[in-house]
Amino acid sequence: MLIFALRRLNLLFFTLLMLTIVSFSLSYFFPGEAINNISGQINPSVEELAALNELYQMDKSIIHQYFAYVGQLLSGNFGISMANQTAISADLRHYLPSTIELCLAALFIAMVIGIPLGFLAAIYHNKPADKAILVFAMVGYSIPVFWLSLIFILVFSINLSWFPTSGQLNLLFEIKQVTGFKFVDILLSDSPYKYLAFKDALMHLVLPAFAVATAPTTLFIRLARTSMLEVLESNFIKAAKAKGLSKAKIILHHGVRNSLVHIIRQMGLHFANLVTVAMIAEVIFEWQGAGSWLIDSIFHRDYTAIQGGLIALAIFTFTINILFDFIYAAINPLERHKKHGA
Amino acid sequence: MARETTYLEEEFPSPMKQLWITFNKTPMAVLGLSCYLFLVILAIFGQFITPHSALEVGDALLTPPAWNDDGNLNYLLGTDDFGRDMLSRLVHGTSLTFGLSFLVVIFALIIGVVIGSFSALTRGIKASFLTHFLDVILSIPSLLLAIIIVAILGPGLENILWAIALVSIPQFVHVTRIAVKEEQKKAYVLIPILDGASEIRVLITSIFPNIIDKIIIQATLAQSAAILDIAALGFLGLGAPFPMPEWGSMLANSLDLFYIAPWTTYFPGLAILFTVVVTNLVGEGLRHSLKIQKDS
Numbered sequence: 001m002l003i004f005a006l007r008r009l010n011l012l013f014f015t016l017l018m019l020t021i022v023s024f025s026l027s028y029f030f031p032g033e034a035i036n037n038i039s040g041q042i043n044p045s046v047e048e049l050a051a052l053n054e055l056y057q058m059d060k061s062i063i064h065q066y067f068a069y070v071g072q073l074l075s076g077n078f079g080i081s082m083a084n085q086t087a088i089s090a091d092l093r094h095y096l097p098s099t100i101e102l103c104l105a106a107l108f109i110a111m112v113i114g115i116p117l118g119f120l121a122a123i124y125h126n127k128p129a130d131k132a133i134l135v136f137a138m139v140g141y142s143i144p145v146f147w148l149s150l151i152f153i154l155v156f157s158i159n160l161s162w163f164p165t166s167g168q169l170n171l172l173f174e175i176k177q178v179t180g181f182k183f184v185d186i187l188l189s190d191s192p193y194k195y196l197a198f199k200d201a202l203m204h205l206v207l208p209a210f211a212v213a214t215a216p217t218t219l220f221i222r223l224a225r226t227s228m229l230e231v232l233e234s235n236f237i238k239a240a241k242a243k244g245l246s247k248a249k250i251i252l253h254h255g256v257r258n259s260l261v262h263i264i265r266q267m268g269l270h271f272a273n274l275v276t277v278a279m280i281a282e283v284i285f286e287w288q289g290a291g292s293w294l295i296d297s298i299f300h301r302d303y304t305a306i307q308g309g310l311i312a313l314a315i316f317t318f319t320i321n322i323l324f325d326f327i328y329a330a331i332n333p334l335e336r337h338k339k340h341g342a
Numbered sequence: 343m344a345r346e347t348t349y350l351e352e353e354f355p356s357p358m359k360q361l362w363i364t365f366n367k368t369p370m371a372v373l374g375l376s377c378y379l380f381l382v383i384l385a386i387f388g389q390f391i392t393p394h395s396a397l398e399v400g401d402a403l404l405t406p407p408a409w410n411d412d413g414n415l416n417y418l419l420g421t422d423d424f425g426r427d428m429l430s431r432l433v434h435g436t437s438l439t440f441g442l443s444f445l446v447v448i449f450a451l452i453i454g455v456v457i458g459s460f461s462a463l464t465r466g467i468k469a470s471f472l473t474h475f476l477d478v479i480l481s482i483p484s485l486l487l488a489i490i491i492v493a494i495l496g497p498g499l500e501n502i503l504w505a506i507a508l509v510s511i512p513q514f515v516h517v518t519r520i521a522v523k524e525e526q527k528k529a530y531v532l533i534p535i536l537d538g539a540s541e542i543r544v545l546i547t548s549i550f551p552n553i554i555d556k557i558i559i560q561a562t563l564a565q566s567a568a569i570l571d572i573a574a575l576g577f578l579g580l581g582a583p584f585p586m587p588e589w590g591s592m593l594a595n596s597l598d599l600f601y602i603a604p605w606t607t608y609f610p611g612l613a614i615l616f617t618v619v620v621t622n623l624v625g626e627g628l629r630h631s632l633k634i635q636k637d638s
Contacts, residue, residue, distance in 0.1 A: 011477070018478040029494045138626070142618035144570055146577045147593060147611030150600065158601070269481075276483040280574055294486075295578055298493050306493050314482050321481060 004329050008322055019314050023307050024069050030303040034058070038069065040080035040088065040304035078308040083300040088308035091293065096312050097180030098168065099289035103278050103316075105205055106212035107271070114217040115263060118224020122259075123251060125229060133221060140218035145277045149211040149284040156207060163207050166286040173197040208285040216274045220263070223270075227262035231255050261332045268324030272317050279313075361555050364631035371627020377620040384433060385441035392430035396587040400425030404603045420605045422596070428606065431587035432613050438499075438588045439576075440617050443568040446507045447561050453507075454514020455557060459545055461515065462522035479512045488571060492580050499588070502581040506571050510564045517560040521553040555632055562625030566618045573614050589614050 027037040036042060039052050053059060057068040072079075078088035121133040157165040168182055169175065175182070175189050175197060186197045231237065232255060240250045279291030286292070290309055297305035355363065365371055393416070394400070400421060406413050407420040407428075419428040461472050479487070491505035522545070525531060534544050575581040576590025584591065589610040596606035 011474075014474045015478050015481070018475060019482075022478075026490065026494070031494075031496075138619060138622060139615070142566065142615055142622050144573055144577075144590075144611065144614045144618070146574060146590075147607075147614065150593075150597075150607055150611070154600065154604065154607075272481055272483045276485040279483070279485060280578070283578065294489065298489060298497075298580065301493075303493065306490060310482075310486065310490055313486055317481055317483065 005326075008325055012318060012322060015318055016315070019311060020070050020073065021066070023311050024066050026307055026310075027303070030306075032303070036082075037303045037307075038079060040082045040085070040302075042082055042085075073311070078311075079304040081297075081302055081305050083297065083302040083305065088304055091305065092290065092308055092312050093180055094177070095288060095290045095293045096316070098182065098287060099275075099278060099282065099291055099313075100316065101181055101183065102205070102208055102212060102282065102287060102289060103271075103274055103320075105209040106216065106274060106278065107320075109209055109213035110216035110220050110274070111267075113213070114220025115224045115260075117217075118221040118263075119228050119251070119256065119259070121221065121225045122228035122232065130225075133225075137218040137221045140214045143214065145211060145215065145280050146284055148214060149208070149281050152207050152211050153284075164204050166284075168204050168287060169197065169201045173200065208281050208287055211285075212274065212278045212281045215277050216270060219270050219273070220267070223263045223266050224259065227259040228255060230262070231259045234258075257331070261328065264324055264328045264331065268321040268328075271320045271324070275313060275317055357552055357555060360635055361628065361631050364634050365627055368627050368630060370623060371630065374620050374623025374627055377616075378624050381436060381440050381617060381620060382444075385437040385444070388433040388436050392427075392433045394427040394430040396426070396431050396434035397585055398426060398430075400427070404599070404606075406603070407605050419609055420603070422592075422606050423599055423603070428609055431592060432589070432609060435587040435589045435592065435610070435613065436617075438582065438586065439569055439572055439590070439614070442499075442503055443506075443565050443572055446503050446568050446572075447510065447565045450507045450510035450564060451514055451557065451561050454511045455518045457511070458515040458518025459522050459549075462519045462526070463541055463545070476512050476516055480516065484509045484567065485571060485574060488575065489580070492575065497580045499582045499586065502572065502575045505575075506568050509571070510568060513564060514557070514560060517556060518553070521556045522549055525549045525552055555628065559625055559628050559632070562621055562628065566621040566625070569614065569618050569621065 024038075027034045030037045035049070035052055035056065035058050036044075038056055041048060041052060044052060055068065055072065057064045076089050078092065080087050081091060117133050117136075121130045124130045153165050157163050164170075169186075173186075173191065173193060173196070175185050175191065178185050178188055182201050183198065186194060186201060189197075191197065232251075237250060237254060240254055245253075275291075278289070279295065281287070282289045282291040283295055290313055294306065294309035294313070296302075297309065365375075389396075400417075402414060402417065402421055403425045404423055405417050405421045405425075408415050408418050410420075413420065417427050417429070419432065421427055422431070461469060464472075488502065488505040488509045491508055492502055495501035495504060526549070531544060531548055534548050539547070572581060572588070573590030573593070576588045577594045579591070579594060582588035582591045584595070592610040593607060593614075596603070596610070599606050
């Protein structure tokens with residue numbers, strides 16, 4: 001397990017190294033002076049400029065500059081926004097939690113719906129149920145999320161008025177921001193309408209989460225279907241059949257766990273896809289998250305914000321990736337050590 | 343009984359031909375391919391057959407589709423807020439959203455396959471660096487990467503095409519690299535090596551014919567992603583400029599008309615959905631036939 005963990009951490013280290021190199025070089029690629037892009041100060045005075053040059057060691061070699069940049073990142077200084085001169089780290093603390101909430105909610109929905117459907121399709125392989133699920137998977141995989149979100153809004157909030165059209169929480173509720181995670185903040189607050197607010201936030205979450213979850217759900221359906229089919233064809237299932245176990249028992253005891261191992265391994269890789277979808281959905285549902293903030297910052301040519309957003313979103317994706325790797329290792333003894341396998 | 347051939351000749355079709363034979367037996371895949379070819383023809387010749395031009399501003403504003411009571415048969419799918427014919431705009435949009443995604447994928451394919459096969463030939467620290475680099479690029483959300491490239495180049499249709507092409511290259515590199523490495527282990531590759539063929543010759547004459555199916559499957563995947571990305575960036579206002587009939591930006595323009603003229607929203611979305619489904623059907627059919635071939 002230790003070696004496994006070390007290998008993963010090594011990969012994480014390399015990934016972060018690459019990421020910071022990419023992000024650092026961006027300040028040279030973006031139009032304008034590198035020092036302005038990296039710090040976000042648009043019109044620094046002579047003294048400020050000298051201080052910034054000192055801070056980022058702009059007069060020294062590019063290697064020195066890179067290390068100075070990483071040092072600033074590590075101390076939590078992402079520069080200030082070129083659009084409104086607020087600290088990027090404060091913006092990130094404000095926007096990123098909402099994105100994390102949305103992504104995790106969507107991931108949860110995708111897992112809860114997608115994996116059982118995939119198993120069903122595999123169990124009824126080549127029967128009408130399988131075909132129907134596959135058609136659903138094909139359409140869901142191909143549907144553009146921005147269009148789906150619009151249809152959701154039209155059907156569920158305007159025609160049926162079940163859910164609110166956009167936003168995260170009704171403005172009537174005054175919730176103090178502590179962690180940035182809306183649900184945690186609501187539970188922490190001492191407002192008398194805590195539970196109403198919680199319900200309201202939940203209602204706001206439903207439509208965006210389902211819109212974001214559609215594409216990953218269909219991916220999980222395919223993953224679950226293929227891995228279950230593979231497992232059902234393996235020898236230990238044949239042995240279980242020969243023992244006379246019922247089909248339900250075989251699938252519950254042997255099929256599900258063994259195919260989950262394969263699914264979890266792939267799931268982390270598809271998380272990047274989910275984040276992409278979430279970024280677009282945030283714009284449509286006016287979700288105050290890092291995705292819509294990032295897209296806004298392109299229109300404002302706010303290069304510091306783009307760099308900060310890149311780093312934050314990429315680190316979020318990597319963290320989830322690595323988390324899935326560890327879950328995979330936890331449920332699959334073979335990955336931890338060869339001696340666990342036959 | 344007279345025999346036409348004296349000797350029984352056993353014929354082994356090439357990998358691509360075998361794939362085509364199995365592909366032809368799946369009706370859904372053939373349907374997908376016919377729709378795909380229809381889209382290709384529409385993308386090339388569509389602009390000559392539309393009743394109106396994509397930019398022609400008419401008098402009939404926001405006409406509903408023809409099957410509606412207020413509809414006008416001159417405008418089969420209705421008009422938008424400038425009186426432009428929806429059907430003509432959608433057909434013109436085919437060459438933008440679908441046609442350009444095709445070009446983008448071809449470009450990414452060529453670059454990706456070249457880099458991928460060379461990386462499969464290199465070993466040691468260079469190869470390890472490349473795999474790590476690819477891992478990083480592949481785990482960054484593709485749209486995020488495209489957005490960053492657009493931020494460097496500035497918005498515009500041409501720039502988003504470059505961005506999407508650059509974003510799709512790593513996947514081709516990855517697929518080619520793995521496929522070449524897999525083939526290199528097989529015994530048949532040893533024969534030309536023993537004959538003294540150089541590595542590049544082995545790659546071109548022996549390995550490529552056997553991995554081209556995998557690359558084509560990746561190309562269909564990349565194209566469906568590219569269509570969605572072009573439309574998404576167009577929708578966000580970073581891609582095709584306002585009057586262009588690109589499906590994503592048509593959707594974005596229709597946002598204000600969403601409640602009074604929902605058809606301006608439905609049709610571009612349906613067009614994108616149809617195109618992506620068709621592309622995926624072709625890819626799925628290819629993958630399915632490849633699997634049947636492997637099993638038999």
